[in-house]
Amino acid sequence: MSSEEQMNADEQLAALNVVQQRMERASGYGAKLMGVYCVILGLLIGSLAALLQVYRPEKNFTGFIILTALFVIAVVAISLAYAKLYRSLPRGFSKLYLRGFFGSMALYMVAVAMLNAGEMGWCVTALTGLIVAAPLCLTGIVMVRK
Amino acid sequence: MSGHARERLNEDFSNPVRLSLMGSLRAVDEADFKTLKETVGISDSVLSRHLSALEAAGYVRIKKGYVGKRPRTWAKLTSSGQEAFAQHVQALKEITGLA
Structure with missing residues (x-):
């Protein structure tokens, strides 16, 4: 059949089924890629939140600047790598990502606000990092498993 | 819903390529x-022609950009495209007795 030939209703539905299955297979790669990106980004933001408790700007300004610069470089690097590999994304995954991202960012803001509360122990610091990373990491795991 | 399902079929999607493009894009946020x-x-060339036609009809949004030095084009369904295509598929299902 030519690509321009008209199809009846049955043929249209059958063609739709085939093409949607092909696209779902193709976008499976996009789902895994986005999932891995989310996990790495979540871990980076979580690490930053935890390390900011160690390298406090008022106590170790040089450490704070280096830490922030490394974080920016890492985020730019993974974002560029993602953009290079990105081909397609399953329906709804953009919203899922935004939910995870804003969740982690909101918790990161809370962690930054906690800097004023004074120094925290290692356990609390590590826990802070894990909690900040959780929304993005969980979103990433869900995406990879889908 | 009024009229026979045949009357609700969208002529813009009667072309097999456009139907397949709309069906593919329905499964993704962007491709x-x-x-x-x-x-x-x-x-x-065929893809370009049909995507442009779907864009002109307001069913698809096309975004052009660069990844490094390489140009890349992404397409996604607009909300009116999603709605129009959902109606078309519903009409097809009614005609074939699947709905």
Whole structure:
């Protein structure tokens, strides 16, 4: 059949089924890629939140600047790598990502606000990092498993 | 819903390539040109022509950008495209007795 030939209703539905299955297979790669990106980004933001408790700007300004610069470089690097590999994304995954991202960012803001509360122990610091990373990491795991 | 399902079929999607493109894009938030080309199994020029027609009708949004120095094109359904295509598929299902 030519690509321009008209199809009846049955043929249209059958063609739709085939093409949607092909696209779902193709976008499976996009789902895994986005999932891995989310996990790495979540871990980076979580690490930053935890390390900011160690390298406090008022106590170790040089450490704070280096830490922030490394974080920016890492985020730019993974974002560029993602953009290079990105081909397609399953329906709804953009919203899922935004939910995870804003969740982690909101918790990161809370962690930054906690800097004023004074120094925290290692356990609390590590826990802070894990909690900040959780929304993005969980979103990433869900995406990879889908 | 009024009238026979045949009357609700959208002429813009009667072309097999456009139907396949709309069906492919319905499964994703966004897809690049190469993915669409491989999924539907058509040439660059045919894909370009039909995507432009769907964009002109307001069903598809096309975004052009660069990844490094390489140009890349992404396409996604607009909300009116999603709605129009959902109605078309519903009409097809009614005609074939699946709905």
